[in-house]
Amino acid sequence: MKKLSVSELKPGMRFTKPVYLDKENLFITSNTPVTDSDLDRLNKFGIQEVMTAGELLLLNSISSDPDVLETSIDDIIVNTVVEEELQPLKTIYDNLNRIKVTFGNLFRESTQLIQEVFKKTLEEKPLEVNPVREIAEKLSDFVRANHNISYLILSNNPSGYYLYNQITNATLYSLVLGKLLEYSRPKMIDLGISCLLADIGMCKVPPTISEKGEQLNEEEFKTIMKHTILGYQILSQRMKLKNNLAIVALQHHERYDGNGYPQKLSNNAIEEQARIYSIADNFSALVTNRPHRKKILPHEAIKSMISMDVGKFDLKLVRTLLNHLSLYPVGSCVELSDKRIGVVLGPNPDKPIRPCIRIIKDEYGEMVRNLILVDLLRETNLFISRPVDLQEITA
Known part of the structure; x- marks a missing residue:
């Protein structure tokens, strides 16, 4: 590692690798801008040098390091001084900016895991729950430890297959709702596992249908509907997942008013974890581009869920999530x-x-x-x- 003089650090500087106070204590993560408060903290404690194995990132540069997020709207900020009464808001901003690299890495890990599970399912290879549990633990702990992560979800513009991205977003929103419901850590992890795997049956749907760029006809929609039963069978029989986790794959398209599929269950006959994922999946789908339609703005998605689509969902759970997201969702x-x-x-x-x-x-x-x-x-x-x-x- 090379040493950097604190006197040479300026607000807005970013590095390709984490910066440390010493060999054990982290100062800032990679690609995180140095802020005025960071420099004040160093000066307050009389720290004159920090160290890093990385290089200084130029403004608006894009790193080839896979552990570094691409340049975003946050990276052009060079002055972070705000009025005293706005300091609580600045703290929120600084915290979100500090965890965005961790968020990006977790997001990529999650989509890669989903892709791998889908691939193994198609190739009839053994399916193990442990890798899914590890990611669910990371996602759960991240959501439990941080606030307003919708800011990171909505500002994220990932590449790759839309379905893997949507499943990850829906899992994150499900965990946010689980946190609001005061789920314990083990219950949050179970929720994460069931949500990451909820759409596994989609890998059995022919791409000519799942990727169709226009409205599905009746027969095609019937094929899509089968993914819930297929997913439940895959999870319960091949992965040997516990029923309370596999059931989300079966029930996440049931409607609270009884007009869903495949069993036309209603109200509390639908498991709570499935009701949670249904809400998160719907919101995520509405704000994500799909083969047959363009996304809508988060504000419009909120209005849709509390008006036109109100019969689909457990209204108590919808209100819990939407009260957190607000009418203009955090990150919109x-x-x-x-x-x-x-x-x-x-x-x-x-x-x-x-x-x-x-x-x-x-x-x-x-x-x-x-x-x-x-x-x-x-x-x-x-x-x-x-x-x-x-x-x-x-x-």
């Missing part, structure tokens, strides 16, 4: 009445239409280089004029 993108564009950083639970915003574009459409935070409860002269697509405005 909005335009303010002064034409600035920002990302929702945190909700104001009592005022769902007035969340806390992190500005990413000024009124002239230029990306901002300073950390600008807005609490709409305080800024009463401002309001959200419309939701916008984060990927489109940062493309």
Whole structure:
């Protein structure tokens, strides 16, 4: 490792490898910008040198290191000084920025695992639950330890097969709901396992149907519907998964009003873990591009779930999740009445239409280089004029 003088560090600097205070104590993770508060902390404790095995990343560069996330809207920030009353919001932002590399690595591990399980299923190879359990433990512990991770989920724009990405997103949202329901760690891990494997039956659906770029006909939809029974059989017979975990694959398309499939169960006859995954899977699907339709904005997905699709779900669970996500979900993108564009950083639970915003574009459409935070409860002269697509405005 090489040593770096603290006096040479500047806000916004990022490195390809983690930076350490000494051989054992981590300072910042790879690809995480140095902030003013980081430098204040070093100076406060009289630390004059840090060390890293990495290299300085240039602004807007993209690293080839697989352990480093690609450059994002957070990486162009060079000044993180904010007003005193906004320090709680800055703490939220700093924490999310600090864990984003861990999140990215976990996301890739999860999608790779799902792909591997699907491949082994198709090739009739032995299926083991231990690798799934290991990922479920990591995801569960990450969700339990961190808040507002919808910010990371919605700002993530992963490559690869949409279904693997959607399953991972749905698993994360399911775990968020499990956390809100105060699930124990073992129960959270079980929820993670069942959600990661819930759509395993889809690997048995012909690609000509699952990848069809238009509306399915009746026969094709009947084929899709079989994935629930096929998935349950795979998990219970081949993987020897416990029934309370395999049941999510069977029941996650049941509807609370009894109009789902394959058994037309209703209300609490549907296991709670399946009801949770159904809600998370639906929200994730709505905000993800699919072969036969384009995604909708998170705000529109929320409105759909509390209006048109209300009969599908356990309303108590929907309200629990949506109260956490808010009407403008954390991580979604909005335009303010002064034409600035920002990302929702945190909700104001009592005022769902007035969340806390992190500005990413000024009124002239230029990306901002300073950390600008807005609490709409305080800024009463401002309001959200419309939701916008984060990927489109940062493309």
